[in-house]
Amino acid sequence: MKLKQILCCAVLSTGVAPAFAADSSDPIVIPIHNWSSQIVMSNVVGQLFEEMGSNVEFVTTDSQAVYESVRLGDVTLELEVWEGAFGASFREALSKGGLHDAGDHDAVTREDWWYPMWTKESCPGLPSWEALNDCAAVFATAETGDKGRYLDGPVDWLKHGAERAESLGLNFTVINAGSAAALWAEIGAAEADKKPVLVFNWTPNFAEAVWPGEFVEFPAWEDGCDIDPSKGPNPDALFDCGNPATGYLKKAAWDGMKDKWPTAYCMLGEVSFTNPQIAQMAKLVDTDEMEPEEAATEWLDANREVVEPWMSGCKS
Structure with missing residues (x-):
């Protein structure tokens, strides 16, 4: 009881x-x-x-x-x-x-790769994760060369963005933000000229009211996707699922x-x-x-x- x-x-x-x-x-x-x-x-x-x-x-x-x-x-x-x-x-x-x-x-709660809605104009296949490689160039920076840039959460949040990118064959370089404030700064800096940007985000937080956006839809979470390679679409890798949507x-x-x-x-x-x-x-x-x-x-x-x-x- x-x-x-x-x-x-x-x-x-x-x-x-x-x-x-x-x-x-x-x-x-x-x-x-x-x-x-x-x-x-x-x-x-x-x-x-x-x-x-x-x-x-x-x-x-x-x-x-x-x-x-x-x-x-x-x-x-x-x-x-x-x-x-x-x-x-x-x-x-x-x-x-x-x-x-x-x-x-x-x-x-939900936690995953996320983008503000203006990003979809440059990558209309979103929110499907399979659209990311087709659009990798629009997320590229001097820091990442010909790869797209994804700003993940701080290292201690253990979001496994790099492992996700590798397991799903994404042409992206994963950078870890130093803090939650750095994530908000990334979105804010992109807002003025509507630059496409891809960052880690979560709900609930204030950002959803300030910057309407969407989560990338990765393969649905399966229990064990973080410990059992047989879970998810890549039988040889971990973290090939999205995070739990609910x-x-x-x-x-x-x-x-x-x-x-x-x-x-x-x-x-x-x-x-x-x-x-x-x-x-x-x-x-x-x-x-x-x-x-x-x-x-x-x-x-x-x-x-x-x-x-x-x-x-x-x-x-």
Whole structure:
């Protein structure tokens, strides 16, 4: 039975919310990564924990290694487990024990090669991936010679763009961006003269509202495409599938959290953000240029009706 169902049954049978032992005064350690929605979301949840009486500490953590940190209890939780980017690291940590799946957000995710709509004028066969080689020259730069240029996510996101290009025989050079901001800068620089551009992108984030575009449609994801060459169209290669088109966005928690911070853990089980809510969090930083802490406060002030129910059934 899920945590929400257990709490619901307890309230219905007694007429009052369940009581919890006092949370530890030790800080709940929340990791911070290198994209805006995760940073703002972490601050939103951290501020809610503080409202409920917990201490909170933020640490900058690698977005792949964080699952080992959660498993060992060095970090308490992770709020954005993207299936496409971090599913493999999450599953590996799960298999070792020490952390667990703390539930899904309502948001549905997608992460893949993407282009703004003006690009289609120069490559009308898109969104089919098979059109890319016919159009490689329009994406070429001085840096890539006669090959097309694809700007992938930061190295630590492990998007396997180079492996995808090789396994599908794409005439593209894959360059890794240094940060999410570099991806937005690439799109922004191409916008003025409608230069064709191909970059890594994902949803939910603010970009879909600013630059309408499409994901490249690669061969559909098959479970095992990243570990079994028989999956996907190339029987001799991995990563020859697109990322999941309807991916999950999960939360993960250290196994010891529920005993050490039972009230905060209760609320973590209730936390669930939607695509528009996550996109708005990112916009406050990436477009409105607010600091993440300020953005979190503003988002909370505008969404009290969303977060109050998360806390109300969990206050000791």
